[in-house]
Amino acid sequence: MTSSSAFTATAAALAAPALERLRQQIRASRYFAVNNLNRDFVGTRGFSVVFTAQARARVAAEFPAFAPFLDCALREDCNAYYLNALQLQAGSRVDPHVDRSLRAYCVDIATPVMVSVLYVDVPAGMRGGRLVLARGRRVLARVQPEPNLLVAFGGDLTHSVERLDSDGLRLSLVCEQYALDDRELAAVPEYAIETRARY
Numbered sequence: 351m352t353s354s355s356a357f358t359a360t361a362a363a364l365a366a367p368a369l370e371r372l373r374q375q376i377r378a379s380r381y382f383a384v385n386n387l388n389r390d391f392v393g394t395r396g397f398s399v400v401f402t403a404q405a406r407a408r409v410a411a412e413f414p415a416f417a418p419f420l421d422c423a424l425r426e427d428c429n430a431y432y433l434n435a436l437q438l439q440a441g442s443r444v445d446p447h448v449d450r451s452l453r454a455y456c457v458d459i460a461t462p463v464m465v466s467v468l469y470v471d472v473p474a475g476m477r478g479g480r481l482v483l484a485r486g487r488r489v490l491a492r493v494q495p496e497p498n499l500l501v502a503f504g505g506d507l508t509h510s511v512e513r514l515d516s517d518g519l520r521l522s523l524v525c526e527q528y529a530l531d532d533r534e535l536a537a538v539p540e541y542a543i544e545t546r547a548r549y
Contacts, residue, residue, distance in 0.1 A: 356483045356490035356503060360422075363468060363500035368418040373470045373521060375415035376435045383547035387434065387451070390510075393442035396435040398544040400452070403429045405541040416523070423466040423500060425527050430538050432462075432526040438479060439519055444511035446484065449526045456537035462505025462526040469495040473518020484508040495520065 364372070376382060381397035401409050406424070410417040416433070424431065432451040438444075452459050467481065472495045481493040483503055492512075493501055503509070505526060514520055530538065 354491055356507065357493060358502050359493065360500040361496070362498050363422055364418050364498055366498075368415070369470065369498050371415040372419065372468075372523065375413060376470065376521065376523070377437075379413075379435075380549040381543055381545040381547050382435065382437075383545055385436070386544045386546050388447075390445040390447045391436070392445065393439065394444065395437040395439075397547065398435075398451070399431075399433040400455075400539055400542040400544065401431055401433070402535065402538060402540050403431075408541050409433070419468055419523055419525075423468065423502075423525055425464060428463055428527040428529050429535060430528040430530050432528075434524045434526075435521070436524055437519055437521045438511065438514045440514055440517055442511075442520075443478075443513040444509075446482075446508050446510040448508050449505055451526055452528060452534075452538055455539065456534050459530070459534050459537075460528065462528050464502055464527045465505050465507075465509070466525045466527065467501045468523045469497055469499045469501075469521075470523055471519060471521035472497050473516060473520065476514070476516050476518060476520065478512045478515040479520045480512045482510045482512060484510075495522070
């Protein structure tokens with residue numbers, strides 16, 4: 351494990367067969383389409399799963415390849431999660447933002463305790479596509495994605511993804527992890543899929 355003041359990184363987070371199953375299940379999913387996220391996510395594809403701790407088993411049942419990621423990434427002190435499969439291609443980028451994706455359900459919701467990112471597929475010789483972590487305007491780190499690298503950082507950090515300037519597809523699985531109070535938790539669905547796919 352590698353750590354800095356801004357993030358921790360774990361190489362070879364999943365067994366190789368589990369990583370391959372995850373890659374295949376994401377891209378084969380009927381939910382996989384132009385991203386449902388906001389305008390900060392330029393030229394990206396994916397889908398999202400909203401769930402509470404009580405629905406973790408349901409997520410693993412409906413997306414079996416996600417289970418090893420949930421086992422190694424989820425914090426037990428959190429009770430709500432926003433899980434997003436995110437794919438970038440040449441020209442894609444993610445502009446600076448702070449994650450609060452559950453605000454669609456509770457407008458004044460707190461920021462996540464942690465954000466976890468597993469790099470599922472990273473093209474060889476990728477140019478651009480680095481994760482940039484910042485506090486305000488001060489850049490804290492630039493993280494170079496590698497296949498099967500699990501990165502975790504504080505949910506209050508501003509972050510972005512540099513424009514991908516090479517061919518190939520950069521695929522990650524991102525999980526915002528929240529510790530909500532009773533009022534906030536009551537506003538969040540136990541389980542929901544967010545997608546622009548028509549199925």
